[in-house]
Amino acid sequence: MGSEAVKVVVRCRPLNEREKALGSNTVLSVDLQRCQCFIQKPGAVDEPPKQFTFDGTYFTDQTTEQMYNEIAYPLVEGVTEGYNGTIFAYGQTGSGKSYTMQGVSEPASQKGVIPRAFEHIFESxxxxxxxxxxxxxxxxxxxxxxxxxxxxxxxxxxxxxxxx
Ligand SMILES: Nc1ncnc2c1ncn2[C@@H]1O[C@H](COP(=O)(O)OP(=O)(O)OP(=O)(O)O)[C@@H](O)[C@H]1O
Ligand SMILES: [Mg+2]
Structure with missing residues (x-):
């Protein structure tokens, strides 16, 4: 993870039941070490995938807990020391913004960024x-x-x- 003032990370959610029932394929793969995403055009196996590099990448099996600890925790720590900080979720409808920001209470590892940030701030x-x-x-x-x-x-x- 670099030290730029603005960091862009990407999170990929799993296919939902509707998408599975439609027989949809996952076209995205992720290299977690290199923070890269690859999008493969369906049916075009000869074409190289489109490649994008981010400051952080989270695939379907990564939790909000892991994301918070790596991305949000240092930012919120900075806020408690008087620096400004913004966490901004961007994506098309149904992509998982609310899931990441508000989250779910079960499993605890998927509790959202907002309740985690509140706990973090009020503890310190x-x-x-x-x-x-x-x-x-x-x-x-x-x-x-x-x-x-x-x-x-x-x-x-x-x-x-x-x-x-
Ligand atoms: N990482 C994830 N793991 C499991 N399920 C997820 C994940 N991210 C999102 N989902 C599920 O995908 C669905 C859509 O997610 P969500 O409601 O967060 O999208 P959104 O980006 O907030 O959409 P909108 O712009 O319409 O508010 C929800 O049913 C949510 O539970
Ligand atoms: Mg939402």
């Missing part, structure tokens, strides 16, 4: 925490801790003048 700090939880979906923004999570919020420009 002794000061006031302010939190917000927003969703941007189809260019609409919602407050997921608000009374009405369906209410669309307006995005306002905010500027502050003067001296502090």
């Amino acid at each position: 700090i002794q000061f006031l925490v302010r939190a917000s939880y927003l969703e941007i979906y189809n260019e609409e923004i919602r407050d997921l801790l608000g009374h009405d999570t369906k209410q669309k919020l307006e995005v306002m420009a905010y500027s502050r003048c003067g001296t502090d």
Whole structure:
């Protein structure tokens, strides 16, 4: 794992029941040591796979626990020391963003990044925490801790003048 300020890691989820019932094949393979992904075009065995390199790669049998310890833990540690940190899940619908971020309680190894980060932060700090939880979906923004999570919020420009 490099020491860049922005790291991009990829996680591949297993085929779900619907995909298995359709007889879908897995077209992705991963070299965990080299952090590389290979996508093989179905039916084109002669064609070399498309190859992508990331800062980290997680295949179907890796857990959120492992991902948290390797990727999120150092970032959250930095936050407790006063640095800014962002963990951003990106992917098409059904790719596993919520599974990774919110996770499931069973098995414990698949508990999500968010509850792990909360435990981590509250174990190590002794000061006031302010939190917000927003969703941007189809260019609409919602407050997921608000009374009405369906209410669309307006995005306002905010500027502050003067001296502090
Ligand atoms: N690593 C994984 N191991 C096992 N199952 C997984 C994994 N990742 C995702 N899944 C399963 O795949 C399905 C889709 O995942 P999820 O709901 O997290 O997708 P999403 O990216 O949040 O989609 P959306 O954009 O629609 O919210 C869920 O049933 C989830 O349980
Ligand atoms: Mg989701």
